[in-house]
Amino acid sequence: MSFDFELILDSIPKMLVGIGLTFELLFLSLALGTALGIFLLILRISGRWYLAAPTMVYIYIFRGTPILVQIFIIYYGLPQLEFVRDSIFWPILKEPFGCAIVALSLNTGAYLSEIFRGGVLGVDRGLTEAAAALGISVRQRFIYITSPIAIRLCLPAYSNDVVSLMKSTALASTITLLDMMGIARTIVAETYAPYEVFISVMVIYLVITWAIQRTFAWIEKRMSRHVRREA
Amino acid sequence: MAAVSGWWDDFFWGSLVVVELFFVALIMTVLFGLIGAGAKLSNSRVAKSIASGYTIVFRGTPEILVLLLFYFGSAIILTAIAQIFDPEIKFVDFPPFWAGSFAIALIIGSYATETFRGAFLGVDPGQIEAARALGLSNLQTFIYVRIPAMWRLALPPFGNHMLSLVKDTALVAIIGLEETLFVAEQAIAYTAKPFTMYIVVGAIYLGFSTIITLTVMGLERYANRHLEVWR
Amino acid sequence: MSKADRQLMIELENVDKFFGSFQALKGVNLTVGKGEKVVVCGPSGSGKSTLIRCINRLEQHNNGKIVVNGHELTGAVKDIDAVRREVGMVFQSFNLFPHLTVIDNLMLAPKLVRKTPKAENRKKAMRLLERVKIPEQADKWPSQLSGGQQQRVAIARALCMNPEIILFDEPTSALDPEMISEVLDVMIDLAREGMTMICVSHEMGFARSVADNVVFMDEGEIVESGPPGTFFDNPKNDRTKLFLKQILSH
Numbered sequence: 001m002s003f004d005f006e007l008i009l010d011s012i013p014k015m016l017v018g019i020g021l022t023f024e025l026l027f028l029s030l031a032l033g034t035a036l037g038i039f040l041l042i043l044r045i046s047g048r049w050y051l052a053a054p055t056m057v058y059i060y061i062f063r064g065t066p067i068l069v070q071i072f073i074i075y076y077g078l079p080q081l082e083f084v085r086d087s088i089f090w091p092i093l094k095e096p097f098g099c100a101i102v103a104l105s106l107n108t109g110a111y112l113s114e115i116f117r118g119g120v121l122g123v124d125r126g127l128t129e130a131a132a133a134l135g136i137s138v139r140q141r142f143i144y145i146t147s148p149i150a151i152r153l154c155l156p157a158y159s160n161d162v163v164s165l166m167k168s169t170a171l172a173s174t175i176t177l178l179d180m181m182g183i184a185r186t187i188v189a190e191t192y193a194p195y196e197v198f199i200s201v202m203v204i205y206l207v208i209t210w211a212i213q214r215t216f217a218w219i220e221k222r223m224s225r226h227v228r229r230e231a
Numbered sequence: 232m233a234a235v236s237g238w239w240d241d242f243f244w245g246s247l248v249v250v251e252l253f254f255v256a257l258i259m260t261v262l263f264g265l266i267g268a269g270a271k272l273s274n275s276r277v278a279k280s281i282a283s284g285y286t287i288v289f290r291g292t293p294e295i296l297v298l299l300l301f302y303f304g305s306a307i308i309l310t311a312i313a314q315i316f317d318p319e320i321k322f323v324d325f326p327p328f329w330a331g332s333f334a335i336a337l338i339i340g341s342y343a344t345e346t347f348r349g350a351f352l353g354v355d356p357g358q359i360e361a362a363r364a365l366g367l368s369n370l371q372t373f374i375y376v377r378i379p380a381m382w383r384l385a386l387p388p389f390g391n392h393m394l395s396l397v398k399d400t401a402l403v404a405i406i407g408l409e410e411t412l413f414v415a416e417q418a419i420a421y422t423a424k425p426f427t428m429y430i431v432v433g434a435i436y437l438g439f440s441t442i443i444t445l446t447v448m449g450l451e452r453y454a455n456r457h458l459e460v461w462r
Numbered sequence: 463m464s465k466a467d468r469q470l471m472i473e474l475e476n477v478d479k480f481f482g483s484f485q486a487l488k489g490v491n492l493t494v495g496k497g498e499k500v501v502v503c504g505p506s507g508s509g510k511s512t513l514i515r516c517i518n519r520l521e522q523h524n525n526g527k528i529v530v531n532g533h534e535l536t537g538a539v540k541d542i543d544a545v546r547r548e549v550g551m552v553f554q555s556f557n558l559f560p561h562l563t564v565i566d567n568l569m570l571a572p573k574l575v576r577k578t579p580k581a582e583n584r585k586k587a588m589r590l591l592e593r594v595k596i597p598e599q600a601d602k603w604p605s606q607l608s609g610g611q612q613q614r615v616a617i618a619r620a621l622c623m624n625p626e627i628i629l630f631d632e633p634t635s636a637l638d639p640e641m642i643s644e645v646l647d648v649m650i651d652l653a654r655e656g657m658t659m660i661c662v663s664h665e666m667g668f669a670r671s672v673a674d675n676v677v678f679m680d681e682g683e684i685v686e687s688g689p690p691g692t693f694f695d696n697p698k699n700d701r702t703k704l705f706l707k708q709i710l711s712h
Contacts, residue, residue, distance in 0.1 A: 060437075061433075061437060063394075063440075064394075064436065064437045064440035064441065064444075065398070065433045065436045065437050065440070066398040066399070066400075066401035066402070066436055067398070068401045068402055068404075068405075068412075069401055069412070069429060069432050069433045069436060070433070072412070072415075072425075072429045072432075073426065073429040073430060073433060076419070076425040076426075076429065077425045077426035077427075077428075077429045077430070078426060079425070080423075080424055080425050080426040080427070081426055124557075126553060126555055126557040127557055127559060127560075129520055129553070129557065130551070130553060130557035130558075130559075130616075131559075131570075131571075132520065132546065133518055133520065133546060133549075133550070133551035133553075133620075134546065134550075134570075134571035134575070134619070134620070134623055135543060135546040135547040135571060135575045135623060136570070136571055136574050136575060137543070137574075137575075140574045144570060144574065145559060148561045149560070149561055152561070163290075163291065166293075167291075167292070167293040167294060168293070169293075170293035170294075170295050170296055171293075171295055173295070174295070174405060181293060181295065181296060184296075185299070188299075188303065194299070194300060194303035194304055194307065195300075195304055195307070198296060198299060198300040198303070198304075199300070201296065202288070202292050202296055202300070205291060205292050205293060205296065206287070206288065206291045206292065209290075209291035209292075210291070225603070226560055226561055226603040226604075226605060227560070227605060
């Protein structure tokens with residue numbers, strides 16, 4: 001059993017073609033998921049049970065079931081339902097790319113809303129009280145006091161979630177999409193050389209993970225200028 | 232829902248496979264986590280680097296990639312070994328159950344390494360000193376003081392690892408394990424109701440997640456019973 | 463000033479406050495006139511903080527009536543907003559916004575609540591920083607300042623909203639001893655300029671020299687109150703005497 005380096009060099013450019021799709025999946029789902037996470041957070045902390053309760057059920061379901069199953073339900077399952085086929089969303093939902101984005105966004109939105117909630121709960125209550133005492137309204141308190149501080153607090157967890165999301169994009173290969181993982185599997189099916197191909201794509205994924213972590217470390221450093229370093 | 236009738240017992244057996252997979256992987260996870268934490272906490276630079284490499288690789292690589300790599304990779308090794316004995320053999324299949332549980336254990340084990348390491352470092356050094364002063368041997372201190380303190384600290388994050396573990400078991404269907412997703416696919420071939428069947432799978436996993444969450448909550452209460460204030 | 467001329471800024475009438483089954487305030491009656499300085503003292507848990515926090519609605523009273531500067535606090539948002547614009551508060555733990563510079567801390571509320579234009583806002587903020595004697599710290603982060611400096615910034619921040627009343631919740635209790643006087647000096651200046659103040663504090667020297675009325679609270683009730691002369695030299699109630707002995711003996 002020999003290690004075919006030539007195969008590695010040959011495959012890497014092919015897999016990098018998939019990197020575009022990997023990044024599309026990542027960034028689009030992250031953007032939508034973040035927006036969804038914020039929306040769910042606001043419902044959750046609204047104080048109104050009829051908004052908070054369904055939100056908690058949603059989060060419970062999406063965090064309690066495997067993302068693969070969620071992808072299958074949306075891609076293979078929804079076409080079974082007539083009202084989905086008739087709806088305006090059908091053009092998106094019949095395409096594997098659309099389904100992947102929907103599944104990844106809905107999933108990551110659930111996780112992110114809990115992360116954001118953790119950040120909000122971590123804001124010192126005295127600060128919001130001081131703002132209230134100054135006459136600043138609830139909405140303004142949330143925007144100018146709670147959010148900046150909460151964002152800085154959730155950065156480590158957010159960064160972990162971005163890495164998780166990146167790893168989840170590889171599941172798009174199970175519904176025919178040719179992202180890096182999809183292309184890698186195709187090459188392996190043709191060449192019967194799982195080690196070379198899979199290890200190469202693993203290296204690429206590790207580089208991306210590293211890049212994500214470095215980026216967030218830099219962001220966190222910049223946002224913590226005002227924090228006192230414990231002597 | 233009538234479509235599902237007739238399939239309930241198949242789903243039941245599929246769920247049992249998931250349960251088996253979960254427990255086997257769990258045992259290996261704890262093992263890998265303890266070994267990894269031990270390596271990271273040791274004085275050996277070699278051990279530390281290997282453990283670091285382990286956690287970096289397995290936390291930064293998509294789970295499906297790890298699974299496929301192990302499944303195909305181990306099949307190749309097994310085939311090569313078998314061909315030594317019988318050159319006629321073309322391909323030996325590595326049982327997906329073991330490839331799957333091993334791969335998942337490696338993945339979750341890398342997270343568990345960090346959790347156990349943190350828990351170990353979190354033990355109050357004062358307690359260790361007290362044990363030494365009382366004359367307990369190293370081994371006795373480890374068993375009667377360190378471990379009880381450690382598992383209490385590790386429990387909440389490890390609970391999350393267990394949830395990830397149960398959800399990752401769904402991925403083993405990709406390498407052919409006959410568990411719930413496999414049953415769903417067969418059911419879909421007969422009934423043409425993908426939505427219904429995948430929802431059943433989702434519900435099964437939601438059930439498992441709930442059981443794990445409740446168990447962890449119960450364990451946390453047990454772990455902290457000495458802290459409860461009796462009115 | 464005769465009783466009839468006294469313009470009432472704050473009126474508490476029979477106020478009760480419950481936290482679950484625990485009663486923090488029991489039938490509290492208090493009035494504060496314009497320009498008056500009231501110091502509230504008492505053991506921990508006596509309800510002193512709860513009392514002043516009810517005045518700007520950081521806590522909601524359960525029974526009784528609270529009227530602040532003509533606005534009755536009933537839960538109507540309009541009134542709560544009005545009261546908070548006119549009443550300033552200084553906290554024991556300063557509560558400066560850590561992600562904003564000192565000057566931005568001062569400028570935030572006028573910008574958001576009164577929509578003050580930037581230049582005017584900044585000028586006023588700098589003037590107030592000079593008043594509390596730390597204009598050079600304007601562009602620093604709160605974490606770079608000492609406790610005493612942070613508290614002075616907190617006072618300046620409250621003053622930026624032109625309050626008619628300022629509430630102080632144990633403003634010097636979290637400070638190292640050598641920094642207490644710099645904050646008390648600012649408070650004394652404010653008092654001399656005629657600000658209406660309610661101050662929860664253990665600083666009896668401050669109370670003696672500045673207060674018009676000293677109020678002693680214990681277990682949710684106002685046990686005794688009176689001008690500092692009478693209060694310190696001739697306490698009537700036994701609980702008051704006990705408290706004064708404990709607090710003045712060191």
